[in-house]
Amino acid sequence: MDNTFARCEDLVFSYDDESRDVLCDVSLSFKRGEFTAVLGHNGCGKSTFAKHLNAILLPCGGSVYVDGIDTKDEERLYDIRQRVGMVFQNPDNQIVATIVEEDVAFALENLGVPPEEIRERVDEALKSVGMYKYRMHSPHQLSGGQKQRVAIAGIIAMRPECIVLDEPTAMLDPIGRREVLKTVKRLNREYGITIILITHYMEEAAMCGRVIVMDKGKVLLDDVPKEVFSKVELLKSVGLDVPQVTELVYELNKYGLGLDQHIITEEECTEALIKLLS
Amino acid sequence: MAVLKTENLSYVYSPGSPFEKTAVDNVNIEIEKGEFVGIIGHTGSGKSTLIQHFNGLLKPTSGKIYLNGKDIWEDKTQIRQVRFKVGLVFQYPEYQIFEETVYKDIAFGPKNMGLSKEETDRRVRATAEAVGLSEGELFKSPFELSGGQKRRVAIAGVMAMEPEVLILDEPTAGLDPKGRDLILEQIKKYHRTFGTTILLVSHSMEDVARYASKILVMNESKLFCYDETAKVFERAEEISQMGLSVPQITRVFNELKSRGIDLGEEVYTVKFAKELLVDILKKRGKLHD
Incomplete structure (x- = not known):
């Protein structure tokens, strides 16, 4: 069986009151059981994109398929929503x-x-x-x-197959953030639920299997975290950050130290620094 | 002299009822004029209750608060004056915007203080500039602005009262990295230009580490410590146990220390880490200019 859970083809979207396209020709697919982070500054189109995955919004151009169902098929709306659940930023608005x-x-x-x-x-x-x-x-x-x-x-x-979380930890304190992330990770690992996590926290993205960076309604990067975060200058140019350890390596490499720019975790950074200092 | 001082300050919610809860327990603190203080503590630690005492929104159950050496509750009729001197920006302040134009919204505070039209105008323009709002935006409806801009309008509204102490409760919550840096840089510049004492409440240790010269940590209703930033991060382990997270970079350098590489300094910003390492490598001859 095809392992693709959701797929969008040349997705175009604009809101009625705006002439500009919020999403322009976005083509992406998500495999079953994949854990993906979506990054981008406010207004880059990432929330708009997420809302296409369970037919809250419908494409102006192109198509979105969820488990093979075209989201434009109104009769299958419940089937789509049952397969893809959404969690939003503010917990108080959802209860x-x-x-x-x-x-x-x-x-x-x-x-x-x-x-x-x-x-x-x-x-x-x-x-x-x-x-x-x-x-x-x-x-x-x-x-x-x-x-x-x-x-x-x-x-x-x-019993959805996929959960889309739109900045679920933005309003939480560090303990709350940890609790929610642990829960999401477990649902992915133990139940095989496909996770799409929209976040502003680079450290959260660093632990995902795949990171998509959006800018101006387009997909700018789509790769494993190590590759994405090694592009420090590009990320900064679109208003994003990298984890602190990646930034340190980047700054040190300006002195020609030649450290591995793919460092994204504390452990990797610690090891690299031990080598550097010994 | 301390601009703000508390003496055995305690606050109890719903005293005498089954829901009685001591939210602030015997806090003694002195905040010097012109300081940039980061306030941290997890949800329920008492930090919000504490800051609401600083401008008289809450009255202590026991203990005292002094503003410039004067007990703020000595004369109840003067509490309004205290609120002009200690400005408080709540979380998500953009929800409190109500005026027709950005200009009117920022002018609301100064007008309430009974300032002249000219003085109000001067302040509106000065603070709008401080938070990076353009002349053209002043006469727009605040509701036409983006979330980040709205928040800056709300902050400008409190700054326009030119308080001696400006307290901001999580001013960057929900913003993207760029929006966050923009607001924090503007607060830093405002602090430098006006010399206002700043109290910044934040969950982000990275932000506090970058901007605050002193840190106040609340834990379980008590003052855990109030000290210089470096000194506070020396207690990283205790802070982590409280459920607060220390910056990632601090964790890395603490790990190095535990593995026998002690660089002799507390590291809590990337910039400092870089400088420290470059310095050491140069001394060891591994790096040349």
């Missing part, structure tokens, strides 16, 4: 119920899933994000990271 487990059950109730099965799926979803023991809590008693995990559980309960 509708007054009890955690009711919130997770919300979509299932709407889909008319039988009660026994709802119970089962909700429990499983809450366990998978480590929030089972909070199932009877009221969402306002939770921290931002916990709320974000509840939002993710609501999607897991739908």
Whole structure:
């Protein structure tokens, strides 16, 4: 079977009130089980792109296929949304119920899933994000990271194949960020869920399998993190950063030290510095 | 003299109820005039409650706060004056914009202070420039601007009151790296030009390390420490245990130290790391100019 989960071909999009194309000829595909980060400054089109993956937005030109379904096929809208779930930036805007487990059950109730099965799926979803023991809590008693995990559980309960997260950690403190990332990584590893993570944190992108950099509605780079982050000048020119360790290597190489510009983790940097100083 | 000083400051939410919670516990601190202070602490550590005391939004359950040596609650009728002197920019301040034009929004504070039209005009223009808003943008509706621009309008509105102390609660939350650097650079420039005392609340240790000369750490309602940036990062391990993250570069140099390579300095910015390494390599003759 074809291993491609989602694919877009020459995707073009513009909002009604603007003449400029927000997305111009974007062609990308995502494999099942892939963990991809999407980077780009505000306004580069990355959120607009993400919203095409579960038919919140429809292409003005080109096509998007999710699990072989054309997103323009209105009759298959539920099939698409069931396969691709989205998590947004602000946890408070995504929680509708007054009890955690009711919130997770919300979509299932709407889909008319039988009660026994709802119970089962909700429990499983809450366990998978480590929030089972909070199932009877009221969402306002939770921290931002916990709320974000509840939002993710609501999607897991739908048993999607893919989760698109649009800056899920932007409003969280370091503990909340760590919790959410750990959860997302586990869902990818243990359940094989395809993850597309939009982020401004370069360290988060560095741990993904693939990094896509967008600029002005186009795909600028699409490669493994090591290759993407080695292009320090290009990234800075489009308003992005690189991890601190990569930046240090880049700065040192200006002195002709010839260090490996593919260093993106603390461990690699530590080893390189030990060699340099010994 | 300290511009802000607290004496045994404590604050208890809902005292006497089952929800009673001590949010600030016996904090004693003195912040010198003109300092650039980073305030860190994880969610629930008491840092937001603490900063709301600095301009009298909250009244201490016990203890005192002094602004320029004067107890701010000594005369309740003067608390309005305190709020003009200590400006507080909340998180996501762009949600508080309400005026028809950028100009009017920035002018709101100075007008409330009863300043003349000319003085208000001078301040609006000066602060708009400080945050990088152009003349043309002044007469636009704030709602036509981008998120980052709106935030700068909101910050300018507090700066226009020319407070002696400017407190910013996570001014860069949700911005991309470029937007973040732009705002922080503008705050730094403003600090240099006006000599205003700056208190910057942030979750980003990288940002705090780059801009603050002193750091205040809150942990479990208590003041964990208030010291020079380098001194605070010497306690990286304790800070990590609190659930705060120290900059990536600091973690690398701490690891080097634990493996027997002690460079004798606390490293918390990339720039400093580079300079330190280049210096050492030159001394060892491994690098020539």
